[in-house]
Amino acid sequence: MTLVFQPRDDVLSWGRAHRGRQSLGRPADASELRAWAAVDKGPRLARGLGRSYGDSGLHAEGRLIDMTCLDRFRSFDAMTGLLRAQAGLSLDTLLKVTAPQGWFVPVTPGTRHVTLGGAVAHDVHGKNHSWAGTFGRHVRALSLLRSDRGLIEITPQSDPELFAATVGGMGLTGLIVEVTLQLTAIASTDLVVETLPLGGLDDFFALNLQSLERFEQTVAWIDCAQRGSKLGLGVYTRANWATDGGCVAQGDRRGPSLPFEAPSFALNRVSLSLFNQAYRAVQLARPRRARLAYGDVFYPLDAVQNWNRLYGRSGFYQYQSVVPHQGGREALADMLRIIGRSGEGSPLVVLKTFGALASPGMLSFPRPGYTLALDFRNRGQATQALLARLDAVVRAAKGALYPAKDGRMPRDMFALSFPQAQRFLTYRDPACGSDFLTRMGL
Amino acid sequence: MAKQVIILGGLSAVAVATARLYAAQGATLAIAARREDELELLAADLRVRGAAAVTPFALDLATADPGADLPRMAAGLGGCDLILIAYGALTDQARGETDLGYAAEQLTTNFTSAAGWALAAANLLEAQGQGALVVLGSVAGDRGRRSNFIYGAAKAGLGVLIQGLAHRLAPTGARAVLIKPGFIDTPMTAHLAKGGPLWAQPEAIAKVIAKAATAGGPIIYAPSFWRLILLAIRLAPAGLFHRTRL
Incomplete structure (x- = not known):
């Protein structure tokens, strides 16, 4: 099966203020995504459950890759709370499996309908920031499908710069395919x-x-x-x-x-x-x-x-x-x-x-x-x-x-908010872009 | 009660949703599909979701030997409560009308091979005296239509076979059920324009399958409103029907 892209006018971000045509493809699994990425080096951006409010999750000039079918758990150790899963898995599904076993995501945004990949890409925070920091602090490894380097595995130790660019990097350093996350033990739900x-x-x-x-x-x-x-x-x-x-x-x-x-x-x-x-x-x-x-x-x-x-x-x-x-x-x-x-x-x-x-x-x-x-x-x-x-x-x-x-x-405002933006750009996947990035003139 | 489940064509969206539903209940599963790497990924996923055990069988269902392979799968489970046949190819109708080799291949996959598995499953369940064979058909099998009658013909043939098996199994304690889903929102149908109440999620079809595994049948539309839609389509006189482009 080859990946089919559909022109869509109904693919919106959560704020629904940005209207326009997006091209969306939905790989059925990781094999299909890899097969597509092996031959297509064109502009792309991963999409999760569409909970970003503005245009950071849209890409009118490229293609959106709907990652929600890449939702397999890879492994979960109920003794240590270490979880590995494909990036399209939602926190909702994750919690249905791990919470009854006494493990919760260390940081959660205000909705459980986000994907792991989206949570990493925006380095989301919760109501416990003073205690736990951001989501990215609990990520132990990522696998990234880049247009220039193929499928690579990175950890904060193996590639600290690319890891720091990817956490909070709005999906611009490559397609996040898998996430390894340390969960937090809870005694009660x-x-x-x-x-x-x-x-x-x-x-x-x-x-x-x-x-x-x-x-x-x-x-x-x-x-x-x-x-x-x-x-x-x-x-x-x-x-x-x-x-x-x-x-x-x-x-x-x-x-x-x-x-x-x-x-x-x-x-x-x-x-x-x-x-x-x-x-x-x-x-x-x-x-x-x-x-x-x-x-x-x-x-x-x-x-x-x-x-x-x-x-x-x-x-x-x-x-x-x-x-x-x-x-x-x-x-x-x-x-x-x-x-x-x-x-x-x-x-x-x-x-x-x-x-x-x-x-x-x-x-x-x-x-x-x-x-x-x-x-x-x-x-x-x-x-x-x-x-x-x-x-x-x-x-x-x-x-x-x-x-x-x-x-x-x-x-x-973007430049003032993110003084490391220029350094970040050196780690960007040349094929990844977004309407937000275009609007920032980057 | 934890169940033993065999899923043939385990990587289709409906099969994955069904396998996950049973995994969450602690079932023991055997799943067969062609692509070994994706099959292993799914097996790991089902284990994390609560399956007691998952045995993947990497094989090409269209060319495998049901009479030998199915008993092998069942023996590994120590019996089985459900055998789901969930594989099939969505036939490219235009290509099938000119490329006759392709058409024959499609009919073999969607009817001949599936029929082989169904017959083997019926023998196995009959010997057990319990358990259900659930087969994914299609509303496309209800009336031949210009847009998909090669696919529809295979599914119609399969439908009659399952109906017959249900009749045969009725006195034995085992059952056979044909599920006829309408439109399902899956990557296989990604090229079609979607939206509206006619499109069902794979998880909804999975629930119908699980219910069908214990009661009902032998023919179940999923969701049930398709029974009425298809009744109307079947009853439409040819003079009227031939003027549509369905």
Whole structure:
């Protein structure tokens, strides 16, 4: 069988703001991928489950390789927690197998519907950054299918430079085919979660101070519609894995799916404000201390399939920035003031802390500081202008933006965010590219 | 209860999904397919997913000897609850109409060889007095259509054979079932435009197969709404049908 590529207009990124034709092929297995790669040296980019928000996972000038059929477990040692699998395996499937045996991914993003390859390519982070750092810190080996060198196996020891380029390298150093990952032992598949009110931004910093050392998982949800004295109103959640109760398989419990794109007026200043107030009330109505299954703690949004259609036909931009601890408080306040005044923003605003553990990738996003992430429905120029005002705050604070979420950052923001970009480019697979890379002029 | 399962054509998307479903239940599996390297990869995958044991058999099902090979697989398992025949080639209809050698080869793979395995399976299950033979057919076998009647003819022939085996096995405790899937979203159908409610995921077909292994049949459409669609297609008068391009 030869790999067939189809022109597709329905291959979108999660933000749905970038429309256009993509050419997509889906190899049935690793043999088919290798057979194709042996004869085709043309431009390509691997695609996983399409959870990147902007254009880092698209490649209009080349071909997208859907990696999701390369989803074989290679080996798993239930004594040591060392796992090797093909890169198209989803965290969802991985956890269904390993969690009941007492092993969890050391770092998880806010959805389990990402592939191992995607998690490596964006060196994803979770709510436990202060304790565990990024996903890439736990990767022990990678196999990479390059257009110039064929199939190669790399470890942080064997090829530290190429490894550092590949972790967080947005799939541009070759097709990631296999990943060896060290999982973390858990005594229970539940977490003990504390939910606390945030009256304002100061509360966040105070709670952070007493929580980061005692709780592995910490995250704040912020009501971005609030202004003035209520700026930073929200909910603080902190959690540790339960130490008893055993490990049980957790089913899909897939909730409703948003069957079509919401009309553009669905999300407005009034509905946003009402939703946020209700959401906060529901969160705080929970017992202050509760035992919850991991799915409810890490993946609440997975319960609503296709929630990204909420923002309508034009899609949305996610804006995730990090600002250093030094001066971070003022920068966060400035950004929240700008967002509050605009009446834009979304119900899903997340504020997390990045600790001191170094990220392994040349293009890894996490670095010490505070990271704020929220969505903005795409209203064209008005949205672009608003995000440019946020850029100015991030720039002044010497912060950075996250390419996995981005669909619009100016080139100078990328250069400021990633001083190692030029060094990274020397490790790029000459055949790999993306719409993001093209937009950055690289 | 842990099961013993034999899957012939173990690398097709539906077969992989079915094997994984049984692996998660702790089953013991024998899987046969042509490509040895991919077969070994799948075997390792199934072991991690919970299979008690997996024995790969690298062989070309179209030319192997079912009468000898199938009992060998079953003996390794110590009996078997399910024999799934899941291999087949999606025939290039246009090529088959002019390249008669190719057409004959396709008919051999999709009907003659599959029939050989089915007959061997029936003998084995009949002797056991239990277990199910489940065979993947196709809705293409329900009515000859210009777009795929070479493939359809092979699947129709296989359908009658399985129906007959189901009849023969009825008094023995063993069973034979033909599954007729509609459109399945797999790499084999990647060249077709997709989307909409008619396309099923391989995992959904796998669930139908597992259910069919214990009850129902002898002919099961997957998903079940295809029974109505195909009823309409079969009943359409030729005068009307010949004006379509189906």
